[in-house]
Amino acid sequence: MILIKLGGSIITNKEKALSPRRKTIEKIVKNLKKIDEPIIIVHGGGSYGHYWSVKYDMHTKERKYDLRGVSIVKNSMIELNKIILDSMIKNKLSPYCLPPTDFMSGNKPISKKVTEIEKIAKSGMIPVTFGDALWYGQNKTYILSGDKIMTHFAKILKPKLTIFALNEDGLYSDLKSKKLIRELKGERPLISENKMDVTGGMTRKVEEATKIAKMGLKVFFVNGNKPERIVKAVKNKRFEGTLFRGK
Numbered sequence: 001m002i003l004i005k006l007g008g009s010i011i012t013n014k015e016k017a018l019s020p021r022r023k024t025i026e027k028i029v030k031n032l033k034k035i036d037e038p039i040i041i042v043h044g045g046g047s048y049g050h051y052w053s054v055k056y057d058m059h060t061k062e063r064k065y066d067l068r069g070v071s072i073v074k075n076s077m078i079e080l081n082k083i084i085l086d087s088m089i090k091n092k093l094s095p096y097c098l099p100p101t102d103f104m105s106g107n108k109p110i111s112k113k114v115t116e117i118e119k120i121a122k123s124g125m126i127p128v129t130f131g132d133a134l135w136y137g138q139n140k141t142y143i144l145s146g147d148k149i150m151t152h153f154a155k156i157l158k159p160k161l162t163i164f165a166l167n168e169d170g171l172y173s174d175l176k177s178k179k180l181i182r183e184l185k186g187e188r189p190l191i192s193e194n195k196m197d198v199t200g201g202m203t204r205k206v207e208e209a210t211k212i213a214k215m216g217l218k219v220f221f222v223n224g225n226k227p228e229r230i231v232k233a234v235k236n237k238r239f240e241g242t243l244f245r246g247k
């Protein structure tokens with residue numbers, strides 16, 4: 001099973017509110033068609049979920065946020081999710097939409113539900129879920145990052161490969177020269193970042209990827225603008241990006 005996260009910065013234009021990158025989505029979807037093993041897709045919020053989370057000052061900490069904000073963030077994620085589902089259906093893939101409320105209770109994943117998602121993937125459908133605003137309990141809510149969902153799924157399902165599709169070639173050892181880190185063996189890279197979103201952007205991704213790699217699993221950061229690299233990684237084990245090798 002292959003677990004793929006489509007980052008918000010690849011599926012949307014993060015500089016402009018509510019702007020999907022339809023051509024990029026389409027290109028990714030066309031390449032997903034070439035993978036003939038079970039896959040599960042998780043996508044981020046980009047200029048949909050993050051735009052509204054910032055407006056309503058909502059974060060990953062469980063708190064009593066503006067309830068209207070919760071509705072609006074959720075609504076925007078459904079809108080972005082629909083664009084991805086439509087593209088998949090148009091390209092003759094069979095997505096199976098799963099908002100995270102289907103497998104989360106509070107801030108914990110429901111193992112039985114997550115295992116069921118793998119069965120859906122094995123049937124030939126492609127489960128698709130996303131980062132979202134979620135109910136926590138006692139009138140508290142929180143923003144669940146798609147990156148966190150990746151860790152929850154990886155822990156339960158032990159995918160053969162966990163892929164994060166980014167708007168960059170991978171992780172750079174130096175942001176100025178854009179020198180790519182090709183492989184990491186257990187160590188956690190130091191990264192510098194100027195752009196932050198409500199769930200922590202690249203810092204969060206590296207944190208989750210390191211956790212997943214520590215489970216002994218392979219994690220691959222790849223440029224989503226070059227989705228043929230996703231196919232190559234899955235099929236030929238050629239990794240043009242940053243590969244985190246498990247212990």
Ligand code: IP8
Pocket residue numbers: 008043044045046049050053073077130131132133143144145146147198199
């Ligand atoms: O972009 C967060 O998901 P992420 C989604 O994967 C929202 O961190 C609602 C901001």
